[in-house]
Amino acid sequence: MLTVQEAFACVMNTAVDFGIEEVSITQAHGRILRETIYADRPFPPFDRVTMDGIALNFQDYENGRTDFEIQGLQAAGFQQQKLQHNGCIEIMTGAILPDNTDTVVPYEDIFRNQNTFSIIKGIQKGQNIHQQGSDVKKGEALLYPGIKITGAEIAVLATVGKTNIRVSRQPKIALVATGDELIAINEEPKLHQLRISNVYAFQSVLNEIGVEAYIHHIKDDKETLHKEFSNLFAQYDLIICSGGVSAGKFDYIPEVLKELNVATRFHKVKQRPGKPLLFAVSDKNVPFFGLPGNPVSGFMCLHRYVLPWLYQSLQMNPVPVQMQAVLTKDVKFDKPLTYFIPVNVQVTSQGSLHANPHLTNGSGDFAILTSANAFMELDEKKDEFKAGEIYPVWFYKSL
Numbered sequence: 001m002l003t004v005q006e007a008f009a010c011v012m013n014t015a016v017d018f019g020i021e022e023v024s025i026t027q028a029h030g031r032i033l034r035e036t037i038y039a040d041r042p043f044p045p046f047d048r049v050t051m052d053g054i055a056l057n058f059q060d061y062e063n064g065r066t067d068f069e070i071q072g073l074q075a076a077g078f079q080q081q082k083l084q085h086n087g088c089i090e091i092m093t094g095a096i097l098p099d100n101t102d103t104v105v106p107y108e109d110i111f112r113n114q115n116t117f118s119i120i121k122g123i124q125k126g127q128n129i130h131q132q133g134s135d136v137k138k139g140e141a142l143l144y145p146g147i148k149i150t151g152a153e154i155a156v157l158a159t160v161g162k163t164n165i166r167v168s169r170q171p172k173i174a175l176v177a178t179g180d181e182l183i184a185i186n187e188e189p190k191l192h193q194l195r196i197s198n199v200y201a202f203q204s205v206l207n208e209i210g211v212e213a214y215i216h217h218i219k220d221d222k223e224t225l226h227k228e229f230s231n232l233f234a235q236y237d238l239i240i241c242s243g244g245v246s247a248g249k250f251d252y253i254p255e256v257l258k259e260l261n262v263a264t265r266f267h268k269v270k271q272r273p274g275k276p277l278l279f280a281v282s283d284k285n286v287p288f289f290g291l292p293g294n295p296v297s298g299f300m301c302l303h304r305y306v307l308p309w310l311y312q313s314l315q316m317n318p319v320p321v322q323m324q325a326v327l328t329k330d331v332k333f334d335k336p337l338t339y340f341i342p343v344n345v346q347v348t349s350q351g352s353l354h355a356n357p358h359l360t361n362g363s364g365d366f367a368i369l370t371s372a373n374a375f376m377e378l379d380e381k382k383d384e385f386k387a388g389e390i391y392p393v394w395f396y397k398s399l
């Protein structure tokens with residue numbers, strides 16, 4: 001049986017590239033950029049005034065002048081004006097600095113007379129001007145391939161006039177719930193039945209990272225599984241399946257994969273929950289994650305294995321970092337398995353991450369996940385984990 005690290009390495013070694021597509025800027029949020037974006041002009045593109053007031057030539061002030069004749073008004077969005085000697089131009093924030101001026105004095109530091117402004121406070125040459133190109137030179141790279149596009153990147157793309165953007169193509173993902181006990185969520189369950197919940201949880205997690213996935217439900221019938229999976233492998237880039245991978249009489253997934261010539265890379269990992277995890281790849285290179293049916297197991301495996309594989313395959317760079325947190329209570333776990341315990345991670349007033357462990361009621365207890373926000377990964381080689389020790393955490397909810 002593989003360790004968590006071995007299973008993870010095996011999964012990551014099969015990461016693929018889904019290719020590139022072009023989307024409009026209004027559709028780009030959450031997508032992974034696949035081109036370098038350059039500045040088409042300097043930032044700012046002209047000497048930009050940063051305060052409302054007057055613009056003057058500092059030389060005049062240095063020569064002893066304190067009263068400046070008002071020669072014009074320069075508003076944002078209008079062509080550059082030119083100052084004659086000894087005067088000033090009233091100027092608004094965002095306007096281009098008038099020719100023959102080099103200093104801007106805000107209204108707070110001047111006094112208006114009939115046709116002049118008097119300076120009532122000392123001024124510095126060049127003040128209140130955002131110099132052309134002082135942030136970014138024309139042609140400089142602003143964004144690199146691999147970054148996730150969010151609000152700040154959208155602002156940069158809009159600034160340089162990129163209306164269409166090359167991003168990683170979305171994989172087509174099938175989410176398959178297997179099981180005779182499962183019914184649709186809008187149906188009333190009989191005593192022995194359950195509403196399909198896992199795959200809805202998986203779908204919402206995938207949507208949050210900008211990936212769409214389509215839900216299917218297949219009964220525990222070998223022939224049906226064979227037929228349906230044969231179609232799914234032909235139609236999808238990735239299959240995430242829930243259930244049917246442990247030792248039960250109706251856990252047909254391993255056999256059906258064999259029949260379909262889909263090579264199992266590993267089945268079972270030294271971990272709790274999620275020990276029955278299965279990973280396979282078809283002859284057409286379509287990966288298959290067989291997540292254990294118990295809700296907490298599947299949810300943990302999705303975050304520990306499937307999401308990193310997806311980030312890598314979407315060519316995300318850098319991939320989200322693995323965090324570490326301080327355990328706040330002693331935990332004992334003496335099986336030779338890596339233990340993923342739900343924790344509620346909070347930031348302390350000193351700025352460190354503290355993880356409060358939640359004792360679960362087994363891996364079927366989905367409700368516990370709503371009061372935690374991460375899984376802490378406790379090493380298989382140890383049995384006792386002390387308060388104050390630091391271990392890796394895998395977030396499923398942001399802080």
Ligand SMILES: Nc1nc2c(c(=O)[nH]1)N[C@H]1C(S)=C(S)[C@@H](COP(=O)(O)OP(=O)(O)OC[C@H]3O[C@@H](n4cnc5c(N)ncnc54)[C@H](O)[C@@H]3O)O[C@H]1N2
Pocket residue numbers: 177178179181182194195196197198199242243244245246247248251273274275276291292293294295297363
């Ligand atoms: N003899 C053994 N029995 C079991 C083992 C084992 O090693 N030997 N492993 C246990 C572990 S650990 C887990 S986890 C489960 C995994 O079972 P399967 O992946 O085969 O899943 P199922 O048998 O189909 O279902 C298990 C459980 O999960 C519920 N389930 C399944 N799909 C959904 C869904 N979409 N939404 C909500 N709930 C779902 C299902 O009703 C079952 O209760 O096996 C143990 N047994």
Ligand code: MOO
Pocket residue numbers: 271272273274275276292294297362363364
């Ligand atoms: O994955 Mo199972 O119990 O470890 O739920």
Ligand SMILES: [Mg+2]
Pocket residue numbers: 243244245246247248251293
């Ligand atoms: Mg089973």
